[in-house]
Amino acid sequence: MLECGKQEDGVAGCRTGLIILSLACSLGIWAQESPRIALVLSGGGARGSAHIGVLKALEEMRIPVHMVTGTSMGAIVGAAYATGLSPQEIEQALAQTDWRDIFDDRPPRKDLAYRRKVDDQTYLTRFELGFNHGKFQSPSGLVQGQKLSFVLQSLLIRAVGTEDFHQLAIPFCAVATDIERGEKVVLDHGDLARAVRASMSIPGVFAPIQINGFLLVDGGLVENLPVQEALDMGADIVIAVDVGEPLFEQNQLNSISRITNQMIGMQIRTNVQKSLSMANVIIRPELQGFGSSEFERGPEMVPLGIEAALKMRADLSRLSVPAGEYQAHLEKIRRPHPQLNTFRSVQIVQSAEDQADHLFQHVNIRPGDAFDLERIRTNLQHLYELGDYQRVDFSLNREGDDCDLLLEAQEKDWGPNYLRFGTNLFADFAGDSSFDFLASYNMTQLNRLRAELKLTAQLGESPSLQAEFYQPLSRAETWFAAVSVLSQTADGYFEQSAGLFAPYRIDTGSAVLSLGYQFDRFGAIRIGPAFTRSTLEPQTGPNQGESFDVDVAGLSAVLVWDQFDNMNFPRHGSFVALNYFDANEAWGSESEYKRLVGFLGLATTHGRHTLLSLSNYFSALDTEGPEAQNLGGLFRLSGYQRDSINGRYGASSAVVYLYRIAQLPTAFGDGIYVGGSLEAGNLWSNSQVADWGDLKTSLSLVIGIDTVMGPVYFATGFSEEYDNEVYLYVGRTF
Numbered sequence: 001m002l003e004c005g006k007q008e009d010g011v012a013g014c015r016t017g018l019i020i021l022s023l024a025c026s027l028g029i030w031a032q033e034s035p036r037i038a039l040v041l042s043g044g045g046a047r048g049s050a051h052i053g054v055l056k057a058l059e060e061m062r063i064p065v066h067m068v069t070g071t072s073m074g075a076i077v078g079a080a081y082a083t084g085l086s087p088q089e090i091e092q093a094l095a096q097t098d099w100r101d102i103f104d105d106r107p108p109r110k111d112l113a114y115r116r117k118v119d120d121q122t123y124l125t126r127f128e129l130g131f132n133h134g135k136f137q138s139p140s141g142l143v144q145g146q147k148l149s150f151v152l153q154s155l156l157i158r159a160v161g162t163e164d165f166h167q168l169a170i171p172f173c174a175v176a177t178d179i180e181r182g183e184k185v186v187l188d189h190g191d192l193a194r195a196v197r198a199s200m201s202i203p204g205v206f207a208p209i210q211i212n213g214f215l216l217v218d219g220g221l222v223e224n225l226p227v228q229e230a231l232d233m234g235a236d237i238v239i240a241v242d243v244g245e246p247l248f249e250q251n252q253l254n255s256i257s258r259i260t261n262q263m264i265g266m267q268i269r270t271n272v273q274k275s276l277s278m279a280n281v282i283i284r285p286e287l288q289g290f291g292s293s294e295f296e297r298g299p300e301m302v303p304l305g306i307e308a309a310l311k312m313r314a315d316l317s318r319l320s321v322p323a324g325e326y327q328a329h330l331e332k333i334r335r336p337h338p339q340l341n342t343f344r345s346v347q348i349v350q351s352a353e354d355q356a357d358h359l360f361q362h363v364n365i366r367p368g369d370a371f372d373l374e375r376i377r378t379n380l381q382h383l384y385e386l387g388d389y390q391r392v393d394f395s396l397n398r399e400g401d402d403c404d405l406l407l408e409a410q411e412k413d414w415g416p417n418y419l420r421f422g423t424n425l426f427a428d429f430a431g432d433s434s435f436d437f438l439a440s441y442n443m444t445q446l447n448r449l450r451a452e453l454k455l456t457a458q459l460g461e462s463p464s465l466q467a468e469f470y471q472p473l474s475r476a477e478t479w480f481a482a483v484s485v486l487s488q489t490a491d492g493y494f495e496q497s498a499g500l501f502a503p504y505r506i507d508t509g510s511a512v513l514s515l516g517y518q519f520d521r522f523g524a525i526r527i528g529p530a531f532t533r534s535t536l537e538p539q540t541g542p543n544q545g546e547s548f549d550v551d552v553a554g555l556s557a558v559l560v561w562d563q564f565d566n567m568n569f570p571r572h573g574s575f576v577a578l579n580y581f582d583a584n585e586a587w588g589s590e591s592e593y594k595r596l597v598g599f600l601g602l603a604t605t606h607g608r609h610t611l612l613s614l615s616n617y618f619s620a621l622d623t624e625g626p627e628a629q630n631l632g633g634l635f636r637l638s639g640y641q642r643d644s645i646n647g648r649y650g651a652s653s654a655v656v657y658l659y660r661i662a663q664l665p666t667a668f669g670d671g672i673y674v675g676g677s678l679e680a681g682n683l684w685s686n687s688q689v690a691d692w693g694d695l696k697t698s699l700s701l702v703i704g705i706d707t708v709m710g711p712v713y714f715a716t717g718f719s720e721e722y723d724n725e726v727y728l729y730v731g732r733t734f
Contacts, residue, residue, distance in 0.1 A: 036066045037319060038235030039081075040227050040279065041074030042272065043200070043220040044243035045292025046301070048073025049094060050285040053305020054241050055087035061309075062326040063319045065333075067171040067233050069226040071219040074241070075174035075199040076152070079192055082165070082172035083158040084335030091302055093155055099295035102147045104666045107385045110563050110573055114518050115452075115470075115477070116387040120567045121560075123731040124422040124440055125709050130414025131441065137414035141207035142667060144390045145197060148206070150377055152193040153394060157373070158335050159192040161398030168192075169333040171233060174199040175219035175226045176209075184222040185214055186229055191395050207390065220244075224268045225275040237319065240279035241305075244272055245292055281315060283308050340371040344402040350409050358450070359383055359409055361475055371403065383409055385521075388416070388444070417443045422710060424460075424731035426633075430641060436460035449475065464488035482514040482526065491539075493628040493646045501628045501646040501685075507535040512556055523561035523576075529587065530556035550626070551590050554583035567732065568711035569658065569673060569704060570603035571610050583625070593625030601734065610673075612656040614734050620648040622687060631683055633725075634733045638679060638717025639698035641725060645683050649690050652681025658704065670706035677702065696720065 039058070041051045051074060058065065070078030080090045106126070109117065120126075130137035158169075165172045165188045173188040176198040187195035190211060198209035198216035208215045219226070230238050253259055276282055285308040290301055309316065321329070345367050350356040362382050365375055376394055383392045390412045397404040420440045427433040436458050443453040449472045456466040468484040488508045493501040509532070516526035530553065537547040561576040577599045583589040598617040603610065616636065618629040625648060633642035635654045658675035679698040684690040700717040713729040 034064075034321065035236035035319070036234055037064060037237045037239065038067045038069065038230035038233065039065045039078070040225055040230050040238055040240040040275075041068070041070040041078045042225040042240070042242045042244055043070075043072025043074050043218065043268075044224075044245060044287075045073055045202075046099075046295040046298055047243040047245065047285075047287050047290055047292055048077060049295075049298035049301040050243050050287060050305030050308070051077040051241055052087050052091045052094070053285070053302040053307070054283055054309045055081055055090070055305075056302070057306045057309030058239075058316070059087060059330075061313065061316055061320050062323065063239075063316055064321055064326060064329045065170060067230060067235060069173050069175070069229045069233070070199070071175045071224050071226055072200040072202075074225075074243075075196045075219070076155075079159075079172055079174065079196050080155055082168045082170040083156050083192070084169040084333055085155075085158070086334065091299070095299050097151060097295075099298075100663075100666060102151060103143055105144050105146050107146075107381055108565060109567070110565050111381070111521055112385050113387065113477075113521050114524050114560075114562060116385070117521075117562050119420060119440060119442075121562070122422065122438065122440075123424045123710055124420045124438060127420065127708065128414070129419040130412070130417065131419050132415070132417050136419075139207065139390070139412075139414055141201070141203075142205055144207045145201075145209075146380075146384050146391050149193065149197055149391065149393050150380060152196055154373060154377075156193045156196070158338060160338050160340070160396045160403065162192070164189050165192060165195075166233075169335045173226070173229050173233065175223045175229060176201070176211075176214075176216040177219055177221040178214045179203065179208055179217045180215050182222070184219070185211075185216060186226075187211070194393070194395070220268050221264075223271050223275065225272045225279075227275040227278045231278065237281070238279045239281045239283065239316070240276060241283045241285075242272060242276065243285055243287060244268060281312060283312060338398070339401065340396075340398070340403050341401045342371055342403075343367055343369050343405050344399055345404045346407070347404065348407045348409065350411075358475060359407070362386065363407065365405060376405065380407070383407070388412065416445045417441065422731070424710075425729070426642065426731070427728045428642065429726040432642060434461035436462055449473070450477065462488065462490040464490075478518055478520075480516050480518060482512075482516060484512045484514070486510045486512075491643075493630065493643075503539040505537045505539055507537075509533050514556075514558075519561075522563060523559070525557070525559045527555070527557045530554060530581065531588070551588060552583050553587035553589040554581055555587075556581050564601065564603065566670070566706070569610070569671065569706045570601065570612060571605040572603055574603070575599070575601040591624075591626065593623040593627075594621040595619075595625055595627065596621055597629065599734070608660040610658040610660070610675075612658065613653070614656060615651065615653040616681070617651045618647070618649060618683065620686075624686075629683060631681055634700065634702075634713060634715050634717065634727050634729060635677055635679065636733075637681055637696055637698045637719070638677065638700035638715065638727075639719025639721075639723055639725060640696070640717075645696070647683030647685050649685075649687050650681060650683035652679065654679040656702075658702070664706070667708070669708050673702070673704040673706070675702050675704070676700055 068078040068082045162168055173186055174195050176185045176187055178185050198211055199219045201208055201217045203217045208217050224244060225240055225242055227238050227240055285304045287304060343365055346365050348356045348359050363379050365379055380392045380394060389409045391410045393408045395406045422438040424436040437460055438458045441455045452470045454468045458464045466486045468482055470482045473479040490506055492504055492506045512530040514526040514528035516524055518524040532552045534550045535547050557580040559578040563573040564570040564575045565572045579597045581595045583593050585592050596619045600615045602613040614635055628646045630643040631637050631645040631652050632640040636652055654677045656677040658673040660671040660673050662672040664670055677700045680695045682694055682696050697720045698717055700715050702713060702715040705712040710731050715727045717725045
């Protein structure tokens with residue numbers, strides 16, 4: 001076996017070895033006319049983009065590749081080449097891939113079923129834990145790979161109908177790690193995209209993939225450069241491309257994460273060195289300054305792969321074949337995109353029959369329909385948007401020019417009961433502050449119609465306990481019934497005399513029965529009786545310390561239209577909320593009054609520039625209700641202290657401009673913004689004294705960060721009286 005070391009000191013060795021090879025060939029040691037050449041591509045994350053450059057250079061030098069093996073990113077590039085794609089087509093596909101979107105499994109929020117949006121309207125974080133059978137459970141990876149799986153299936157569509165990877169245009173295999181036993185698993189048959197997906201499942205980042213009873217993760221842990229597999233496939237000459245990251249130097253080992261990465265890197269480097277000792281030609285692109293997660297810089301690394309391969313031209317050219325012979329080789333391996341006519345059948349792979357029934361309600365592809373990859377994507381997305389599945393994959397079985405479509409919905413390993421948490425913190429420089437901690441436990445799929453029971457607890461400034469039972473009335477999940485009970489303690493304002501409102505501490509117990517209709521992903525309307533008993537305790541005045549009860553009963557109606565793309569920092573869409581209440585003595589209420597509260601939000605974005613319109617409306621509808629509404633605080637007249645303006649009638653409006661100055665990594669959040677707002681509004685005790693000429697105005701300057709824990713704002717507000725307020729918010733302000 002011929003061997004090369006590093007490029008700088010191993011070129012001579014390679015040349016000598018190839019001279020010996022040439023002599024051996026001339027003496028007839030090989031029976032075939034030319035040696036069988038294997039290309040072995042290592043893992044290395046985004047650095048694997050350099051593999052494309054190596055392929056370009058090999059084709060330029062007319063070096064035929066008779067088999068390919070790969071690990072992780074090397075498996076992606078290698079599998080694509082093995083199915084018949086040219087290096088240029090692979091480069092174009094990877095350059096057009098939105099890698100940031102791929103590493104974010106969340107579907108577009110505006111497309112979610114409305115029921116899945118409800119938690120976002122509070123200040124719960126997006127992280128979800130399972131709590132089932134008395135045990136906490138967490139997802140097996142930060143990314144489940146929903147979008148990645150579809151990208152791989154699309155990229156490797158030429159493999160449809162080929163289960164034996166040795167029967168591809170170029171024989172191929174990938175390597176993965178059995179995480180249960182810590183052993184190597186060679187993937188050379190089955191579903192090609194699924195095999196590649198398993199080979200690149202970095203533990204902790206991507207969820208493992210189950211194939212043939214094995215739970216598989218990234219193959220780099222056991223063999224990052226699968227030379228042995230190439231030899232087992234019958235290779236005579238092995239060209240190995242190593243794009244792995246170098247180990248950190250001592251002065252760089254200054255954090256827990258780097259030390260952890262170093263331990264993994266040492267293990268990978270050890271198995272790579274073993275593989276390199278069996279390779280004939282080693283190509284190492286100079287990728288200093290490029291990280292394994294910098295996929296957006298992939299196009300910059302392709303030329304470095306070309307350069308590294310061309311440095312070995314003197315040795316590699318000995319493997320070159322005549323132009324005519326190479327053209328025949330290319331014609332053999334370049335396979336066209338498969339022409340599939342129709343879906344012969346549509347099948348759903350799911351453990352429970354009633355779940356499969358439910359899924360078919362959301363699939364609009366039927367047998368006999370024309371084959372359309374984009375329709376498959378939208379159907380997968382619709383199923384995934386239901387929120388019950390960690391991944392929804394597809395595969396195709398080819399039958400002539402038709403195919404069978406198999407949809408596989410994998411239920412969340414940590415479901416069906418979920419915990420979410422959130423915090424809400426407020427502080428200003430005037431000494432006002434509050435902190436609340438929120439926990440939500442949602443029990444789903446309680447019956448065949450997918451009823452839910454949600455329990456919510458809040459601790460802090462405004463403690464509360466709430467339970468809601470939500471029952472869809474049909475499989476279509478449009479009509480529903482709900483029962484909600486709430487126990488809450490909060491601060492509020494009640495009228496003491498005409499136009500004078502005083503602060504109260506209010507303990508409330510309430511129950512609401514609702515019949516509702518859900519407008520698919522757009523919103524919902526509810527209507528039904530509501531009953532409340534409140535115990536009020538004045539916080540100031542001569543009656544401070546005393547308390548009295550108030551019973552209120554009436555008809556409640558709530559309409560919500562939610563098309564915001566992001567509830568923390570909306571960039572596109574609209575949000576409308578209307579809350580109507582009619583208290584009636586005939587229902588047991590101590591007083592009769594009405595209340596209408598509304599909110600309208602609009603968002604539009606161009607490039608880094610976002611414009612938000614946030615408006616609130618309050619009316620007692622010409623009645624004398626005891627309740628007061630509040631204004632003051634960020635984007636609700638920012639120059640005035642929080643909740644310092646009280647009344648029954650009025651409105652406020654804010655026009656907010658935000659400029660995104662930076663993009664956060666997906667694991668940490670979304671963006672960092674700077675901007676400001678112009679605001680106007682006021683509240684009055686009754687409609688007769690309301691005067692739109694008496695509007696208060698404010699402006700604010702804002703720094704905002706959209707983190708995975710929720711929005712963070714640091715802001716200062718100015719009023720027309722030249723007063724100012726300085727705020728820190730962790731949690732939503734509207």
